[in-house]
Amino acid sequence: MNLKIILMDFIFSIKAWYRSKGGMFWSLAFPVILILLFGAIFSGIGSSKYTLYVQDQDQTELSKVFNATLNATKLFNINVVDADVNVTSFIKEKNIKSLIVIPKGFEQTIQESFTNPSARVDIQFYFDPSEQTTTQVIRSVITSILQEMNKNLSQSRTIIGVREISTITENFNFIDFFLPGMIGFTIMQGAIYGSIERNTKYRKDGILRKLLTTPITRTEWILAKMLFMMFLAALTTILITIIGILVFGMTVHIDAWVIIVIIATSFLFSGMGMLIGRFVKEEETADTAAGAISFPMMFLAGTFFPLEQMPQFLQTIAHVLPLYYVNEALRNSMIYMNQNESLINGAVVIIFAAVFFISGVLLTKWKED
Amino acid sequence: MMEQKFKCPNCGQIVSFYGNPGENKVVSCPACNSTGRITIPTDRKNNNYAIEVSHLKKVYGDLIAVNDISFSVKNGEIFAFLGPNGAGKTTTVEMIESIRIPTNGSIKLLGKDVKTQFNDIKEKIGILPQEFHSFERLTVRETLVYFSNLFKKKADVEEIIQSLDLTSHKNILYKNLSGGLKQRVGVAISLVNDPDIIFLDEPTTGLDPKARREVWGVIAGLRKKRKTVFLTTHYMEEAEFLADHIAVIFKGKIIAEGTLEDLIRNYGKSSVMHIKKCKNAADVIEMLKQEGYDEVFSEGNGDIAIKIDYKERVLEILSHLRHDCIEYESLDIRRSNLEEVFLRLTGSKLTEDTQ
Numbered sequence: 001m002n003l004k005i006i007l008m009d010f011i012f013s014i015k016a017w018y019r020s021k022g023g024m025f026w027s028l029a030f031p032v033i034l035i036l037l038f039g040a041i042f043s044g045i046g047s048s049k050y051t052l053y054v055q056d057q058d059q060t061e062l063s064k065v066f067n068a069t070l071n072a073t074k075l076f077n078i079n080v081v082d083a084d085v086n087v088t089s090f091i092k093e094k095n096i097k098s099l100i101v102i103p104k105g106f107e108q109t110i111q112e113s114f115t116n117p118s119a120r121v122d123i124q125f126y127f128d129p130s131e132q133t134t135t136q137v138i139r140s141v142i143t144s145i146l147q148e149m150n151k152n153l154s155q156s157r158t159i160i161g162v163r164e165i166s167t168i169t170e171n172f173n174f175i176d177f178f179l180p181g182m183i184g185f186t187i188m189q190g191a192i193y194g195s196i197e198r199n200t201k202y203r204k205d206g207i208l209r210k211l212l213t214t215p216i217t218r219t220e221w222i223l224a225k226m227l228f229m230m231f232l233a234a235l236t237t238i239l240i241t242i243i244g245i246l247v248f249g250m251t252v253h254i255d256a257w258v259i260i261v262i263i264a265t266s267f268l269f270s271g272m273g274m275l276i277g278r279f280v281k282e283e284e285t286a287d288t289a290a291g292a293i294s295f296p297m298m299f300l301a302g303t304f305f306p307l308e309q310m311p312q313f314l315q316t317i318a319h320v321l322p323l324y325y326v327n328e329a330l331r332n333s334m335i336y337m338n339q340n341e342s343l344i345n346g347a348v349v350i351i352f353a354a355v356f357f358i359s360g361v362l363l364t365k366w367k368e369d
Numbered sequence: 370m371m372e373q374k375f376k377c378p379n380c381g382q383i384v385s386f387y388g389n390p391g392e393n394k395v396v397s398c399p400a401c402n403s404t405g406r407i408t409i410p411t412d413r414k415n416n417n418y419a420i421e422v423s424h425l426k427k428v429y430g431d432l433i434a435v436n437d438i439s440f441s442v443k444n445g446e447i448f449a450f451l452g453p454n455g456a457g458k459t460t461t462v463e464m465i466e467s468i469r470i471p472t473n474g475s476i477k478l479l480g481k482d483v484k485t486q487f488n489d490i491k492e493k494i495g496i497l498p499q500e501f502h503s504f505e506r507l508t509v510r511e512t513l514v515y516f517s518n519l520f521k522k523k524a525d526v527e528e529i530i531q532s533l534d535l536t537s538h539k540n541i542l543y544k545n546l547s548g549g550l551k552q553r554v555g556v557a558i559s560l561v562n563d564p565d566i567i568f569l570d571e572p573t574t575g576l577d578p579k580a581r582r583e584v585w586g587v588i589a590g591l592r593k594k595r596k597t598v599f600l601t602t603h604y605m606e607e608a609e610f611l612a613d614h615i616a617v618i619f620k621g622k623i624i625a626e627g628t629l630e631d632l633i634r635n636y637g638k639s640s641v642m643h644i645k646k647c648k649n650a651a652d653v654i655e656m657l658k659q660e661g662y663d664e665v666f667s668e669g670n671g672d673i674a675i676k677i678d679y680k681e682r683v684l685e686i687l688s689h690l691r692h693d694c695i696e697y698e699s700l701d702i703r704r705s706n707l708e709e710v711f712l713r714l715t716g717s718k719l720t721e722d723t724q
Contacts, residue, residue, distance in 0.1 A: 008515070204500075367469065368463060
């Protein structure tokens with residue numbers, strides 16, 4: 001392997017990219033514009049049905065009435081959590097966004113309130129501050145149900161209250177959700193389209209045939225191009241992160257694992273681009289095919305909107321999309337500091353990267369039939 | 370005419386016949402009565418060959434793209450591989466360049482086998498692929514430096530720029546160059562490693578006449594540098610202008626080979642009378658054939674070509690035309706060229722769709 005050739009190709013790739021207005025726009029200006037626009041516009045997003053976990057520790061008639069009332073709103077997909085489960089660990093392990101606990105003694109306290117004016121019981125509402133809209137909706141539904149119940153029990157007093165507990169210690173908003181998604185999305189676009197250009201345009205232009213007759217090997221060429229892809233990915237990450245910190249005052253954590261996930265993401269989508277270029281040889285058709293794959297992925301993989309706000313079947317689809325795991329790995333590592341989740345999702349990204357990149361390298365060829 | 374001998378592929382009988390090197394003849398075997406065409410090999414022995422191709426074949430499913438062809442290219446000559454689109458030119462050159470894998474046959478470049486020793490050959494060859502477009506956002510100079518850096522053996526980039534008259538364009542981005550300049554840069558790229566053999570696959574296709582002449586000038590300059598040039602083209606005048614040796618390929622087979630003079634002597638021995646825009650051309654051809662003119666061809670649009678064996682024939686034809694009151698627009702007599710050679714060999718014009 002000739003490192004000098006790899007480095008030389010890498011430097012010439014940067015030169016050519018720097019001169020491409022389109023390349024510069026899509027890899028740098030576009031994500032910046034989206035970050036600024038979405039960050040400014042979105043304070044919350046509407047939705048029709050929300051996932052809510054409920055733990056009924058009381059298991060009495062009254063607690064069941066409260067449960068039934070929540071169900072009757074038809075706003076929630078309610079998942080029951082067993083009474084003996086430790087909710088704090090449950091929330092952390094399952095990455096739960098919204099959970100309500102009806103405490104033990106719920107019915108008894110209400111009964112006591114008829115004789116004891118100071119008797120009061122609090123429902124615990126665990127919420128994810130980054131899910132602003134979801135939290136807002138659930139909070140207002142609970143408040144109105146409790147208002148109605150309190151009114152029936154006593155005209156003036158609050159017998160049943162709400163105690164809100166954040167599932168995470170920091171306060172997150174939409175931009176915290178959006179920034180890692182934008183990094184993943186931009187790397188995906190750059191890698192897929194870059195790879196397609198190399199495998200369709202360069203083939204059509206005879207550049208691959210020309211290279212085949214020079215001493216550069218395919219391995220050296222691919223490594224040089226991956227080096228360039230990683231340079232672009234690093235540039236994108238740094239730029240988006242700086243905007244997040246300076247414009248939106250975010251706290252972003254970048255560690256070795258984030259870098260590994262970003263490198264794996266570059267390999268993953270470069271491999272995907274190679275496969276598209278392998279089977280769709282016309283340049284324009286390959287671009288369309290890339291769009292047909294990357295755009296739905298952008299919307300379905302939780303880049304712009306939290307998955308919880310999508311219908312169940314779309315959530316299921318999201319779990320087979322590589323970009324979903326990239327987004328989750330980056331988000332958990334860079335923003336939520338949830339290393340377990342990040343490790344699991346990042347591992348999936350690495351597996352996807354290995355499968356796509358190796359198949360891409362093996363299936364694409366410079367030689368003609 | 371020299372006596373030629375060959376072994377009948379049917380019965381093994383040694384058959385003698387007369388013909389010139391490069392000539393394509395119909396030969397019958399007296400022993401088994403089988404008949405076939407044979408191209409008499411040119412006398413190119415006792416030379417160091419830059420390229421040796423033997424029994425090369427490429428098959429795609431039912432299609433035989435290249436059908437058992439053999440030829441050799443001398444060191445330092447410009448060899449034109451002439452044929453219409455789809456004849457098998459690019460398939461052949463790409464097999465020689467190891468871009469495509471042959472179905473059969475052997476190829477040697479500078480004495481080395483392409484199949485097993487291509488990595489040793491890469492430093493010694495320069496290639497301009499068909500319809501080549503380089504990196505759009507590198508300047509001419511950067512493009513040459515890029516490709517030069519891929520090789521151990523390097524020519525002086527500035528010297529190449531100067532010799533191909535690219536000095537005033539060297540800092541212009543490739544995408545902003547005209548078609549002719551792009552092709553000139555393509556030729557320049559093929560020279561960055563100071564190669565012994567240069568392959569130029571249809572280097573002037575799509576260029577206007579002025580740009581084509583410019584590229585011809587560059588290719589002719591390579592002869593002075595004693596480079597071996599393998600040129601594929603479907604332009605007669607390009608082969609006539611540039612080539613030391615020409616092989617005509619048609620439907621995957623080499624149908625004639627030799628110098629321009631060889632080809633004209635063998636296939637266009639006489640001059641040709643052209644009658645332009647003749648009324649009832651088909652009837653006139655029929656009439657001339659009945660009068661004993663065997664080699665009369667339609668050139669389309671009412672144009673007729675008639676081979677003239679001796680000058681008295683001209684007067685005879687004119688008298689026939691006058692006698693039958695044939696109307697036509699113009700008439701001229703020309704010496705044979707490659708176009709007529711090709712017409713005679715294939716029955717069709719090179720510029721027509723002959724696939």
